Amino acid sequence: MSELKKRIITSIILLSLLVLIYFYSFIMVLSVILVSIITWIEFYNLIYKIYKKKNKQDKFLRFFFKGLSLIYLMLFSLLIFIIKSDFPNLEVFIFYSIIICVSSDIGGLIIGKIFKGKKLTKISPNKTISGSIGSFVFGLILIPFFQQFLGNINIYLIILITLLISLTSQLGDLFISFLKRKANVKDTGDLLPGHGGFLDRLDGILFAVPIGLILFISF
Numbered sequence: 001m002s003e004l005k006k007r008i009i010t011s012i013i014l015l016s017l018l019v020l021i022y023f024y025s026f027i028m029v030l031s032v033i034l035v036s037i038i039t040w041i042e043f044y045n046l047i048y049k050i051y052k053k054k055n056k057q058d059k060f061l062r063f064f065f066k067g068l069s070l071i072y073l074m075l076f077s078l079l080i081f082i083i084k085s086d087f088p089n090l091e092v093f094i095f096y097s098i099i100i101c102v103s104s105d106i107g108g109l110i111i112g113k114i115f116k117g118k119k120l121t122k123i124s125p126n127k128t129i130s131g132s133i134g135s136f137v138f139g140l141i142l143i144p145f146f147q148q149f150l151g152n153i154n155i156y157l158i159i160l161i162t163l164l165i166s167l168t169s170q171l172g173d174l175f176i177s178f179l180k181r182k183a184n185v186k187d188t189g190d191l192l193p194g195h196g197g198f199l200d201r202l203d204g205i206l207f208a209v210p211i212g213l214i215l216f217i218s219f
Helices: 003-023 025-050 056-084 090-115 129-141 143-149 155-183 198-218
Strands: none
Touching: 003 025, 003 090, 025 056, 025 090, 025 155, 025 198, 056 198, 090 129, 090 143, 090 155, 090 198, 129 143, 129 155, 143 155, 155 198
């Protein structure tokens, strides 16, 4: 099976799961728990490859990042469970935040390929300033399609939240790219054929969705 076919099939499966999460709460809960466990394992493997020496400093850093990432994912999962009963639109907020991340990723790829231009950072040489702008633009394009589902939130707040979600997604992507460069690996895993690991696909989402949820429930 070619690499392209693998990517297409995996993408279809992930999109199908996303739709099921939107319509069935129990699938959302199970997915959050399962994905949190897998991404935590992949993240820790990255950290272990970066700080692999047996000296006290590397042992401490492994323990620190291991604990910090575990606490983060636990709080992320707990946040969803706590606000589920008080916010019937929770699935909409999660779905919208994820779609913004995906759209930003696509926008960055397409616009970056078309216009190219100055590199955004040395961390990820393939990313350009034009691509980053494209990420914001593709995120904003979705607003008219979702505005009616986001409650009575002011349009200007929706625009601001969308931009912040896109920004956080891009920063999360850069952060994991930085760790992969430090660990000298291309992918964080091989569980998703054609895509690498869960952390490769969810890097921006894991950071952006909590920000999106906090912003939405605050307003």
